[in-house]
Amino acid sequence: MRVIDLKKPVAITAWSCVGGKKEKEGPLAAGFDMLSSDDYFGQQSWEKAETAMQKYSLRSLIEKRKLNARDIDIALGGDLCNQITSTGFAYRDYMIPFGGMYGACSTMSLTMATAACLVSGGVVNNAVVGASSHFCTAERQFRTPLDYGGKRTPTAQWTVTGAANVFLEREGKGPFITKVCFGRIVDLGITDANNMGAAMAPAAVATLTEYFIHSGKRPREYDAVYTGDLGLVGSRLLKQMMEKEGFPLENHIDCGMVIFDNEKQNVPAGASGCGCSGCVLAADILPRMAAGHLKKILFMATGALLSTTTTMQKESIPSVAHLVEIVADKEDL
Amino acid sequence: MRVIDLKKPVAITAWSCVGGKKEKEGPLAAGFDMLSSDDYFGQQSWEKAETAMQKYSLRSLIEKRKLNARDIDIALGGDLCNQITSTGFAYRDYMIPFGGMYGACSTMSLTMATAACLVSGGVVNNAVVGASSHFCTAERQFRTPLDYGGKRTPTAQWTVTGAANVFLEREGKGPFITKVCFGRIVDLGITDANNMGAAMAPAAVATLTEYFIHSGKRPREYDAVYTGDLGLVGSRLLKQMMEKEGFPLENHIDCGMVIFDNEKQNVPAGASGCGCSGCVLAADILPRMAAGHLKKILFMATGALLSTTTTMQKESIPSVAHLVEIVADKEDL
Numbered sequence: 171m172r173v174i175d176l177k178k179p180v181a182i183t184a185w186s187c188v189g190g191k192k193e194k195e196g197p198l199a200a201g202f203d204m205l206s207s208d209d210y211f212g213q214q215s216w217e218k219a220e221t222a223m224q225k226y227s228l229r230s231l232i233e234k235r236k237l238n239a240r241d242i243d244i245a246l247g248g249d250l251c252n253q254i255t256s257t258g259f260a261y262r263d264y265m266i267p268f269g270g271m272y273g274a275c276s277t278m279s280l281t282m283a284t285a286a287c288l289v290s291g292g293v294v295n296n297a298v299v300g301a302s303s304h305f306c307t308a309e310r311q312f313r314t315p316l317d318y319g320g321k322r323t324p325t326a327q328w329t330v331t332g333a334a335n336v337f338l339e340r341e342g343k344g345p346f347i348t349k350v351c352f353g354r355i356v357d358l359g360i361t362d363a364n365n366m367g368a369a370m371a372p373a374a375v376a377t378l379t380e381y382f383i384h385s386g387k388r389p390r391e392y393d394a395v396y397t398g399d400l401g402l403v404g405s406r407l408l409k410q411m412m413e414k415e416g417f418p419l420e421n422h423i424d425c426g427m428v429i430f431d432n433e434k435q436n437v438p439a440g441a442s443g444c445g446c447s448g449c450v451l452a453a454d455i456l457p458r459m460a461a462g463h464l465k466k467i468l469f470m471a472t473g474a475l476l477s478t479t480t481t482m483q484k485e486s487i488p489s490v491a492h493l494v495e496i497v498a499d500k501e502d503l
Numbered sequence: 504m505r506v507i508d509l510k511k512p513v514a515i516t517a518w519s520c521v522g523g524k525k526e527k528e529g530p531l532a533a534g535f536d537m538l539s540s541d542d543y544f545g546q547q548s549w550e551k552a553e554t555a556m557q558k559y560s561l562r563s564l565i566e567k568r569k570l571n572a573r574d575i576d577i578a579l580g581g582d583l584c585n586q587i588t589s590t591g592f593a594y595r596d597y598m599i600p601f602g603g604m605y606g607a608c609s610t611m612s613l614t615m616a617t618a619a620c621l622v623s624g625g626v627v628n629n630a631v632v633g634a635s636s637h638f639c640t641a642e643r644q645f646r647t648p649l650d651y652g653g654k655r656t657p658t659a660q661w662t663v664t665g666a667a668n669v670f671l672e673r674e675g676k677g678p679f680i681t682k683v684c685f686g687r688i689v690d691l692g693i694t695d696a697n698n699m700g701a702a703m704a705p706a707a708v709a710t711l712t713e714y715f716i717h718s719g720k721r722p723r724e725y726d727a728v729y730t731g732d733l734g735l736v737g738s739r740l741l742k743q744m745m746e747k748e749g750f751p752l753e754n755h756i757d758c759g760m761v762i763f764d765n766e767k768q769n770v771p772a773g774a775s776g777c778g779c780s781g782c783v784l785a786a787d788i789l790p791r792m793a794a795g796h797l798k799k800i801l802f803m804a805t806g807a808l809l810s811t812t813t814t815m816q817k818e819s820i821p822s823v824a825h826l827v828e829i830v831a832d833k834e835d836l
Contacts, residue, residue: 218816259821264687268823479550
């Protein structure tokens with residue numbers, strides 16, 4: 171694991187996100203481009219709904235930045251569905267070169283980190299990246315059919331129904347991606363598929379620790395260190411483990427703990443899903459950076475790389491965390 | 504879709520591949536680093552076998568190039584399993600920053616193209632890329648359990664049991680990746696999941712046509728234009744369609760038509776799978792380039808981006824094709 175210091179910072183020139191009913195009732199609702207009370211988004215299946223969300227988000231991004239789809243050099247994206255079909259099906263309607271990525275709930279920072287490297291290295295002028303998740307597609311794929319009415323464990327997080335996109339360019343007024351750090355896969359033997367936070371926390375610690383050691387930065391230099399969706403249990407673990415590593419996190423915010431009002435919306439363990447970190451980034455973090463309320467942050471989504479097959483084969487849960495440093499102004503570099 | 508002309512060509516400094524029983528009986532057997540008559544590779548499930556294959560291939564690559572895993576800046580890889588677990592589980596035993604990619608059977612050229620851009624742009628010094636597939640994991644995931652004994656249609660291709668890796672570096676004696684072209688998603692409405700070649704041919708045509716138009720190159724400038732796994736039906740379609748586009752392919756070779764002796768090995772429609780193009784590249788194409796028998800080629804793997812869920816929802820099959828230009832000597836640039 172190495173810290174990649176982007177010689178040319180990459181401008182984030184537009185962002186967008188779309189959410190469902192529960193997100194509409196949550197505290198970040200005002201930051202969404204579109205919110206639907208119908209989680210089907212007018213479609214006939216949840217999978218088609220997730221594709222529709224991605225398309226609404228992408229269209230919103232394209233309109234905001236006044237783009238022609240033909241001017242987009244590359245798109246990198248992914249989701250949680252088998253064979254990332256929500257994303258693949260969204261892009262079949264666009265003439266945009268597309269590379270699929272899979273990092274489970276780390277997808278937003280994985281695609282951002284990869285695209286930032288492509289743009290900074292000068293091989294493309296711009297890139298759109300994105301991620302989505304849908305509560306209903308995830309529940310029936312990874313857990314049980316919704317109609318089954320299975321009881322949720324106290325550590326189970328609620329998958330966000332949301333899609334987010336970010337547009338990266340060589341030139342622009344920012345915020346800027348300045349450093350990236352691709353994580354390695356960490357597996358400490360956690361096997362409880364209803365406790366993803368605990369499985370992902372060690373991967374988050376591995377990436378953060380390497381980042382701080384190799385960049386020479388310290389947590390307190392950042393206005394906030396955002397993680398993706400560790401939730402209540404994983405966030406506590408992260409803080410304990412980072413304290414032991416000698417990098418106590420006083421300014422840690424988990425996207426999974428802010429997208430819903432956990433108590434009122436009855437999600438005690440918090441939220442999860444690729445759409446969780448993506449939507450918090452686009453609905454809350456980037457707007458606050460653009461408004462000058464946040465100067466410098468770390469954004470690190472985490473992913474649990476399991477499948478139902480590996481769970482049935484009694485495998486433990488390998489996880490990964492990818493990190494990007496984002497600064498509001500070039501003066502803060 | 505644009506052609507990315509890599510300002511700094513990227514050296515392919517090592518390659519490796521591992522295959523199973525049918526690959527061992529095929530015409531390219533001599534080019535593999537390891538072949539197992541036991542498709543379980545000593546493991547207790549086919550999924551674990553696919554992970555084992557990836558690890559054997561990766562270990563072989565690391566040994567050949569005399570690498571320390573810590574010196575590898577990034578790994579990009581993927582496979583066909585849900586949540587690309589064969590790949591994720593392989594990398595949990597390595598301290599290598601890992602980014603997962605999903606492009607179905609286009610994975611080998613998708614990861615090569617992406618990593619080549621990262622290395623050429625100077626953000627990393629090197630990258631390992633790879634892809635794998637396993638006949639048994641693919642059959643039971645995408646079609647029917649093997650024990651069911653379902654009859655194969657005449658157009659059904661045989662998924663290769665194989666894993667391949669390639670190591671890319673900023674410096675080295677080559678062969679070199681000189682240009683890449685990321686494909687866009689194409690869906691002409693094919694719905695037959697047993698005829699992937701027909702679904703993927705239009706994506707291959709889209710990428711090749713754009714490549715020839717925007718690079719100014721012509722098919723005859725290449726010793727060979729390799730496609731991934733169009734098979735018998737898809738290859739015929741590709742040639743017909745490229746003729747209509749004004750770029751007749753006289754030197755087309757489909758990896759899916761050369762890895763097995765189709766007649767003797769009873770696979771009339773040819774082979775498929777991410778491992779197919781990967782293994783043909785590592786077992787046959789790159790060795791021949793290194794030996795000077797091939798000077799300049801195009802390598803374009805194609806992927807069908809369906810899932811069993813989309814098939815059950817009566818969706819058509821979107822496809823994609825990613826291309827890399829490879830030259831043996833820098834003088835041929």
